[in-house]
Amino acid sequence: MEIYFSPEIVTPHFQVLNVVNSKEQAVGNVAFLFEEKKMYVYGILEEEGVEADFKDLLTPYLKGMVKAKDGLELFSCVYVGCEKVKINGEDKQ
Template identity: 55%
Template sequence: MLKLQIYFSPEFLKDDAQVLNIVTDHNKAVGYLAFLLEENKKKMYVYGSLEEEGVSEDFKDLVKPYLQGLMKIKPELEVYTYLSIGGKKVEMEMEKE
């Protein structure tokens, strides 16, 4: 069985919101990641869903550094996440520097 590679494909980008499709190397959409920033309340909401359970570790490896990068840019933000793979909630440990 061939291993799928997954990538972000920007769908919608604004200063306070982003939607990134998650696509395979064959350009098949298998999920999404969305960010909403509420600047005045210093909160960021991150929602993501992946339908392919077989690439769950790749999903975590793709999402975690992206989130950590956003947290470095705006360290004062409180980040709320809800990520799911195949309909099951996924927990990820995030370190703030």
């Protein structure tokens, strides 16, 4: 299944992105909260079996966001189904 981000709310302090499939049905969401030098990420994807696609979509997005501010720390809690997903070795869960 192909999945994409669809922005729901984007402000300077937080973002909420829907995760949608090719039929534009919401299958999950990701929320980003910015607090000075920290970025908190919470995401959940309801569809199991697309963990690799979700990581492939989310990882470059996070890398770009982290580059936006020097010294930004990333804290994440991301799930696919009931399984926790480790995004990369740099996050502090």
